Amino acid sequence: MTAQNRNPLFVVIAGPTASGKSTLCERLVKEPQLGFERVITTTTRAPRPGEIDGVHYHFLSPEVFEEKVRAGEFLEWAWVHGDRRYGTLASSVIEPLSRGQNLVANVDVQGVASLRACCPRFPLLARSLVPVFINITPEELQQRIRARGTDDEAEIARRMATAEKERAAASQFEHQIHSGSRDEDFAALLEIIEQAKSHRG
Template sequence: MDSAKSVLLLVSGPAGSGKTTLCDRLRGTYPDIQRVITATTRSPRTGEVDGQDYFFLTDKSFKDKIAQEAFYEHALVHGKHYGVLKEEIDSRLDAGVDLLLNIDVQGAESFRNATKHNPELARRMVSVFILPQSISQLSERLFDRDSDDKEEIERRLIVAEKEMREADQFDHRILSGTRDEDFAALQKIYFDKKGLAS
């Protein structure tokens, strides 16, 4: 593996835009691309392995790391902390591993800010926004997925409308079409970046 060429592919977009579908397919197609592992203070669910699914941290340890500025980004969600450790990204990129990060729009903003003071991260990172064609396309996908109730979906759509205004801040936008079209677009961005980063 060549660390000079390793890239961080950051995939963001509103809930239901298709980030997870795309990231799963990219990793299924290119098993060498590894998922960024998030740190969290939530308890492991049955079968979850520390260092593989998440880094499970105590509240104290997480807060210490915040104070040490050890995170590229972190957030409190329903009373639990989640964050991406700088060390997790930097050491794996240095080891020549390509990384895939599926992250919400706010988290993506923290990464963009981090690149302003970190030229090495800026050189390796490429950010992609999955842009729904319309709120009704997004609404249809969220209802079809059937994983959230109506109130939750309506709440997500309001947030999505705001998030879609952030699309121009990303290096690339994929205007969501069919699954195959979206995947082809992501694949091209990944390969172009690998060329550019060499």
């Protein structure tokens, strides 16, 4: 077993909307030599055509999701758009980590707080968790949201207001990336991963 297998990392990327979380997660899992897989999260929304249970998400009925919340099986969960629930089951994280699998997830600031709160219950989570916050200026953020072209003015204003609140949480994160180009952001993430490995190795 390699040193990396004995000390798997769970990199959790948080930051405002459009700060580049998904872009970084996708790039990290695309580099096979880095050995990262995405955490498979759980949702009550219906699968879209082509989505496979256990691959894209764990799809649960609202009733089963609720049972698992009550049983304490989630590390974090949230209501999204008022009527759907999304979350991360402890088993989706602890089982791969115990096989030595490095993991990455894109979680909101509140989700990171929940993960930290679960650390006393799960020593493996506590050992592997590497929360990273992506910092971005409001000007750059607005530019990226507009360039993405998926949101109307009201939604842009809502997202900017949420981003302001999230920025206030940045100081709780040991690791931060000050977003620049895509390549600079990825290089900064790799540096954080190297640092985290050397602290655990």
